Amino acid sequence: MAQNQTKTPGTETKQSTGLAARRAAIEILVTVLNRRQFLGDAINQTKAFKYMPANDRAFARLLVSTVLRRLPEIDQAFQQFLDRPLPKNPKKLFQLLRTGTAQLLFLEMPPHAVVNTSVALANEFRSNKFKGLVNAVLRKVAASKSEVENPAKLNTPDWLWQSWVDQYGEDSATAIGLQHLANPPIDISAKEDPELWAQSLGAELLPTGTIRLTAGGHPSEWAGFEGGHWWIQDAAAAIPVKLLGHIAGKTVIDLCAAPGGKTAQLVNAGATVTAVDISRSRLSRLESNLARLQMSAKTIVADLRQWRPNDPADIVLLDAPCSATGTCRRHPDILRLRNESDVAKLTAIQSTLLDAAAEMVAPGGLLLYVTCSLQPQEGPDQISSFLNRHLNYQRSQFDVSDCKTLESALSADGSLRTLPCHWPNRGGMDGFFAVVLTRFL
Numbered sequence: 001m002a003q004n005q006t007k008t009p010g011t012e013t014k015q016s017t018g019l020a021a022r023r024a025a026i027e028i029l030v031t032v033l034n035r036r037q038f039l040g041d042a043i044n045q046t047k048a049f050k051y052m053p054a055n056d057r058a059f060a061r062l063l064v065s066t067v068l069r070r071l072p073e074i075d076q077a078f079q080q081f082l083d084r085p086l087p088k089n090p091k092k093l094f095q096l097l098r099t100g101t102a103q104l105l106f107l108e109m110p111p112h113a114v115v116n117t118s119v120a121l122a123n124e125f126r127s128n129k130f131k132g133l134v135n136a137v138l139r140k141v142a143a144s145k146s147e148v149e150n151p152a153k154l155n156t157p158d159w160l161w162q163s164w165v166d167q168y169g170e171d172s173a174t175a176i177g178l179q180h181l182a183n184p185p186i187d188i189s190a191k192e193d194p195e196l197w198a199q200s201l202g203a204e205l206l207p208t209g210t211i212r213l214t215a216g217g218h219p220s221e222w223a224g225f226e227g228g229h230w231w232i233q234d235a236a237a238a239i240p241v242k243l244l245g246h247i248a249g250k251t252v253i254d255l256c257a258a259p260g261g262k263t264a265q266l267v268n269a270g271a272t273v274t275a276v277d278i279s280r281s282r283l284s285r286l287e288s289n290l291a292r293l294q295m296s297a298k299t300i301v302a303d304l305r306q307w308r309p310n311d312p313a314d315i316v317l318l319d320a321p322c323s324a325t326g327t328c329r330r331h332p333d334i335l336r337l338r339n340e341s342d343v344a345k346l347t348a349i350q351s352t353l354l355d356a357a358a359e360m361v362a363p364g365g366l367l368l369y370v371t372c373s374l375q376p377q378e379g380p381d382q383i384s385s386f387l388n389r390h391l392n393y394q395r396s397q398f399d400v401s402d403c404k405t406l407e408s409a410l411s412a413d414g415s416l417r418t419l420p421c422h423w424p425n426r427g428g429m430d431g432f433f434a435v436v437l438t439r440f441l
């Protein structure tokens with residue numbers, strides 16, 4: 001096993017105490033919460049973030065994620081000390097108080113450092129007249145504790161909470177909400193020898209073959225990254241492709257493929273893969289990921305509402321665009337930005353894409369449908385209506401050998417449903433829905 005890098009995860013300095021990271025965090029929060037942009041886009045637009053040292057970037061991310069995870073709890077914690085409501089502008093004042101409260105109550109930062117840096121930033125943001133207020137409020141927050149009866153419920157938007165209670169029951173909704181409050185681990189899929197790589201990275205090997213790291217740090221500096229021995233992929237995201245069983249020598253059309261975690265799995269399992277995605281930039285990421293892994297697949301930029309292959313494939317994988325409510329552990333912005341009407345719009349898109357995908361499967365072949373949503377409309381309901389429209393498809397028994405330890409995720413009707421609260425003491429996993437369908441005509 002070649003190891004051309006030697007850094008061990010978790011050996012980096014943990015936090016910065018500088019202003020730059022806090023300033024960037026506030027700017028990112030304004031973009032997410034006031035301009036309603038997704039976190040990844042907000043980070044990309046924040047020039048200061050790009051040029052900061054890695055440790056400052058990590059601290060800024062932690063600060064932003066903590067505010068997004070616990071926004072209602074944080075607002076409640078500092079607003080109790082306001083004599084009157086804050087003016088809507090300046091927007092940065094809100095985010096400043098939120099980041100200050102997050103540092104004091106949830107990141108255990110020293111109060112004097114938090115208050116001093118927050119007052120300095122209030123000064124910078126031309127919020128001079130609020131310097132006194134920032135100072136007074138944060139001092140009171142520092143002397144308080146957040147005592148919330150049900151933080152999972154408080155920090156989950158009502159529409160999501162209700163849908164999860166209806167679908168999974170109150171205990172599971174609570175367990176899901178609790179997983180969203182913590183920083184998730186980093187999961188890795190290895191090309192081969194997961195046991196050896198788990199050992200070399202000082203990581204845990206999960207029963208499904210995923211390597212799990214709880215230490216923070218910069219994966220691109222870890223052993224095996226540059227040599228292309230592994231890629232980052234959530235434990236639950238790695239399961240759907242495994243349900244296909246033995247696929248060596250099969251042709252697979254991987255629809256909505258970028259950034260390519262599942263493409264890598266398919267190629268690694270010996271399939272001949274065509275990867276299709278509408279986004280040129282996301283497909284470029286897929287291509288560079290595959291190049292690093294020394295893997296190859298045919299790539300096509302296309303909108304699959306119009307695109308059709310020359311020949312049908314043995315297997316078609318549709319990892320459809322969705323509300324991504326199963327990924328709030330790593331994307332807490334979803335909690336604050338998504339709403340019910342997004343789910344309705346995405347459900348309609350998924351059914352169009354499913355109809356397109358159905359035409360690409362050879363008779364006798366398989367259609368694997370996947371979403372990272374917890375919403376039933378994007379999972380089981382979507383498949384029931386697909387089967388009503390396509391009488392030449394039926395549910396297929398899938399290969400469960402890799403999921404024996406996850407029996408609660410497998411349902412009697414032959415579908416996979418992982419929840420963020422599966423394996424709660426190991427750090428959970430993303431919420432995925434997957435089903436394998438056979439085309440018999």
Ligand SMILES: C[S@@+](CC[C@H](N)C(=O)[O-])C[C@H]1O[C@@H](n2cnc3c(N)ncnc32)[C@H](O)[C@@H]1O
Nearest residue numbers: 256257258259260261262277278279303304319
């Ligand atoms: C959930 S992500 C796919 C994740 C990917 N399969 C993986 O495992 O890394 C959904 C993808 O669908 C793509 N997409 C959305 N609408 C599309 C369309 N009409 N045609 C093709 N791709 C589309 C997006 O660009 C996005 O990359």
